[in-house]
Amino acid sequence: MNRSHLTVPPAGTPVPEPHPDAPLGEPLGPHYSRCFGCGPGHPTGLHLEAVSEDGLGVSAKFTVGDLHQGAPGLAHGGVLATAMDEALGMVVWLLRKPYVTGRLETDYLLPVPVGTTLFIRTRCTGVVGRKAYLEAEARMDALDGPVAVRAAALFVEVPVAHFERHGDGVGGMDGTDGTDGTGGGAHGGADTGRRVNP
Numbered sequence: 642m643n644r645s646h647l648t649v650p651p652a653g654t655p656v657p658e659p660h661p662d663a664p665l666g667e668p669l670g671p672h673y674s675r676c677f678g679c680g681p682g683h684p685t686g687l688h689l690e691a692v693s694e695d696g697l698g699v700s701a702k703f704t705v706g707d708l709h710q711g712a713p714g715l716a717h718g719g720v721l722a723t724a725m726d727e728a729l730g731m732v733v734w735l736l737r738k739p740y741v742t743g744r745l746e747t748d749y750l751l752p753v754p755v756g757t758t759l760f761i762r763t764r765c766t767g768v769v770g771r772k773a774y775l776e777a778e779a780r781m782d783a784l785d786g787p788v789a790v791r792a793a794a795l796f797v798e799v800p801v802a803h804f805e806r807h808g809d810g811v812g813g814m815d816g817t818d819g820t821d822g823t824g825g826g827a828h829g830g831a832d833t834g835r836r837v838n839p
């Protein structure tokens with residue numbers, strides 16, 4: 642794919658092992674039930690499902706639906722980038738450290754019709770300090786189907802305080818809705834008392 646040097650790790654950069662508590666070959670589940678990418682509680686989200694793989698990688702599936710169109714009958718490119726971003730984020734989640742997307746590069750190789758299931762594979766290519774280098778490939782309707790999208794990304798490790806400073810904290814970031822049954826936690830809505838930060 643066409644990618645900048647910003648998403649390529651320096652030569653010889655090691656790829657770390659997943660955290661010992663991270664699942665291997667098992668469904669990962671959502672990091673937050675109302676996440677637009679993976680949350681089962683999100684009404685119009687992508688509902689990405691993923692399984693961890695050897696070597697700090699993830700295999701994910703996303704079916705393009707009516708709500709994901711750009712042109713009639715075709716997936717919106719931004720939605721596809723979101724699916725890649727989410728699947729890439731699941732890789733760094735295996736390190737059990739908080740990361741956010743710093744840079745995301747996407748190549749669209751084929752149009753993706755509504756009804757297509759994308760088989761997305763993502764992997765880490767190296768970690769240097771706070772920077773994790775990642776790449777992804779999405780194939781249409783089968784693990785060995787035609788490649789529709791490729792992506793590369795730089796994720797940056799942040800302190801947990803990042804989510805408190807800029808959002809509503811990490812309550813519910815274990816796949817639940819939060820503690821009060823109102824769907825609270827990050828992006829929980831106007832009733833969460835979300836503050837505007839300077």
Ligand SMILES: CCCCCCCC/C=C\CCCCCCCC(=O)SCCNC(=O)CCNC(=O)[C@H](O)C(C)(C)COP(=O)(O)OP(=O)(O)OC[C@H]1O[C@@H](n2cnc3c(N)ncnc32)[C@H](O)[C@@H]1OP(=O)(O)O
Nearest residue numbers: 647726727730739740741742743744772795797799811814
């Ligand atoms: C007790 C349990 C706790 C559990 C906690 C769970 C937490 C949840 C975990 C996982 C959630 C997963 C969620 C997945 C969802 C999908 C992912 C998303 O959509 S994330 C949302 C979109 N992204 C943002 O909102 C970022 C917004 N940007 C920022 O906040 C900052 O810009 C940030 C953090 C990315 C960098 O800011 P700085 O001030 O901290 O650090 P600086 O020094 O600028 O960068 C560090 C290094 O990274 C490079 N860098 C940063 N941004 C770059 C860029 N765009 N391109 C290239 N390099 C970049 C810099 O050049 C620097 O490199 P050099 O160390 O000097 O070598």
